[in-house]
Amino acid sequence: MINVLIVEDDQLVRKGLLFALPWSDFDMQVVGEANNGKKALEFLEDTAVHLIITDLSMPVMPGIEFMRVVRERYPQIQIAVLTLHHDFDYVQEALRLGAIDFITKVEMEKENFAQILGRLHQRMRQETQRNDTGVKETYFQTDVGFAVFFNCEKKQKKWMKDAANGQFFIHQVDNTFSFCVPYQEMNPSSHHELKNKLQKVEGCFCVEVRGIMDRFYNEVYRLMQDYRDKLLFYKCSQNRYLVKKIRDMEKDSKLSLKDISTVKKNLSTFQWVYEEEEFQGMVEELKSLYLPKERLYHLMTELIEEWNNQRWFLPAAQYKEELNFEDWKDVHKWLSEFRFTVKMTAGTGYASDVVNSILQALNIIQGHMKEGLTADEAARSVSMSRSYFNKCFKDIVGQSFHQYLREIRIQKAKTMIEETNESLQWIAEQVGYLDEKYFSRVFRQQTGFLPSEYRRKFRKRQDRLK
Numbered sequence: 001m002i003n004v005l006i007v008e009d010d011q012l013v014r015k016g017l018l019f020a021l022p023w024s025d026f027d028m029q030v031v032g033e034a035n036n037g038k039k040a041l042e043f044l045e046d047t048a049v050h051l052i053i054t055d056l057s058m059p060v061m062p063g064i065e066f067m068r069v070v071r072e073r074y075p076q077i078q079i080a081v082l083t084l085h086h087d088f089d090y091v092q093e094a095l096r097l098g099a100i101d102f103i104t105k106v107e108m109e110k111e112n113f114a115q116i117l118g119r120l121h122q123r124m125r126q127e128t129q130r131n132d133t134g135v136k137e138t139y140f141q142t143d144v145g146f147a148v149f150f151n152c153e154k155k156q157k158k159w160m161k162d163a164a165n166g167q168f169f170i171h172q173v174d175n176t177f178s179f180c181v182p183y184q185e186m187n188p189s190s191h192h193e194l195k196n197k198l199q200k201v202e203g204c205f206c207v208e209v210r211g212i213m214d215r216f217y218n219e220v221y222r223l224m225q226d227y228r229d230k231l232l233f234y235k236c237s238q239n240r241y242l243v244k245k246i247r248d249m250e251k252d253s254k255l256s257l258k259d260i261s262t263v264k265k266n267l268s269t270f271q272w273v274y275e276e277e278e279f280q281g282m283v284e285e286l287k288s289l290y291l292p293k294e295r296l297y298h299l300m301t302e303l304i305e306e307w308n309n310q311r312w313f314l315p316a317a318q319y320k321e322e323l324n325f326e327d328w329k330d331v332h333k334w335l336s337e338f339r340f341t342v343k344m345t346a347g348t349g350y351a352s353d354v355v356n357s358i359l360q361a362l363n364i365i366q367g368h369m370k371e372g373l374t375a376d377e378a379a380r381s382v383s384m385s386r387s388y389f390n391k392c393f394k395d396i397v398g399q400s401f402h403q404y405l406r407e408i409r410i411q412k413a414k415t416m417i418e419e420t421n422e423s424l425q426w427i428a429e430q431v432g433y434l435d436e437k438y439f440s441r442v443f444r445q446q447t448g449f450l451p452s453e454y455r456r457k458f459r460k461r462q463d464r465l466k
Helices: 011-020 037-044 063-073 085-096 105-109 113-132 153-163 188-200 217-234 246-253 257-269 276-288 293-310 328-345 352-367 375-381 386-397 401-419 424-430 436-447 451-465
Strands: 002-007 028-034 051-055 078-083 101-104 144-150 168-174 177-182 204-210 241-245
Touching: 002 011, 002 037, 011 028, 028 037, 028 113, 037 051, 037 063, 051 063, 063 078, 078 113, 101 113, 101 293, 144 153, 144 188, 144 217, 153 168, 153 177, 153 204, 168 217, 177 217, 188 204, 188 241, 204 217, 204 246, 217 246, 241 246, 257 276, 257 293, 276 328, 293 328, 352 375, 352 386, 352 401, 375 386, 375 401, 386 401, 401 424, 401 436, 401 451, 424 436, 424 451, 436 451
Parallel strands: 002 028, 002 051, 051 078, 078 101, 204 241
Antiparallel strands: 144 177, 144 204, 168 177
């Protein structure tokens, strides 16, 4: 049996994992639970554990720090990460620390329990096999290797059988990925011969990897698996034989949080929804990052949430189609359909340029909430007269300019009250109210509570859930 330790500060999530998942169906048993990394380390001193499932955002000891300590003290223990979508920027660091997988809480909400454990069980087995063959302690003694990726397991098995001619060491990394290195340095003619053979193999593509001398097998294999997923998802090359330097691949694999932040910001302005040039530029920028499929899924989920927060008045605000991206074309298609749905539902008889102007005004309002933008200023910013702007705004948005402004201010204030410890005066100023008493009065009209009451009730509710 695989002994599992669950480390999660949210008691509901922790108990949900403990009781809802069919552990025994996958030869697993939960032998312990902890609400922070420090307690988990104390538990590990006395109990044998094979797999840890840990959150990243925890009190006392952050998840990343906990993982570092486990890696130092218990290198044989495998770790899977439990995360929310907004934690994803830390997942890359978790993977570099050896996490074999990460489980999103979105998956749990959909009750994909068997799928989650099946995936973990498979990856545990793969890691065990690598440990048994000494892969983690073995390094390459040649500078060039060949990663061969197949579109199905059957074709890989046939190729391995045919290729077993004593010239190469071949390691089957997973069901569709093999890595081979020559037993001795290749002369130019042998290299050319191998390249020709690999290009003729049906249903596969090959990456010639250079610069792997003294690199650990496991390190190179992980990098190639990540690269394989990107190649297949983005179809960034129709060439079935590529030559790559290992250092360049490492550089490409490190996601820039700055670049991701920029793309998220551009997405959330929704300028791309109504301007074709903006859309094409945003799509190219997003594709150029080569984000993993899971990251794209979370990015689109955040996009829908942001749309619902900003534009609840449009039918497209209910756009909750299941996200299922098989490749980059699906992402591009989904974004295009999102734009089309918005344009079809936001018309209300007005010309498209008028609708676009109102949508642009919404972005301006969101970005200048603190300054207290007036209807006259908003109208001028989109080159419309105030009277016509007010009429169009109410027809398209379903509310007057002042009603809409008041609602988004209070909505933003609620978020800040929930997520920060800032003073109510500071929060009032951030959403455009210089007078805290007036802010409190408007807040109570909209929510039924004074801001201070709302904060107390929210925190009591959070404490009950722990």
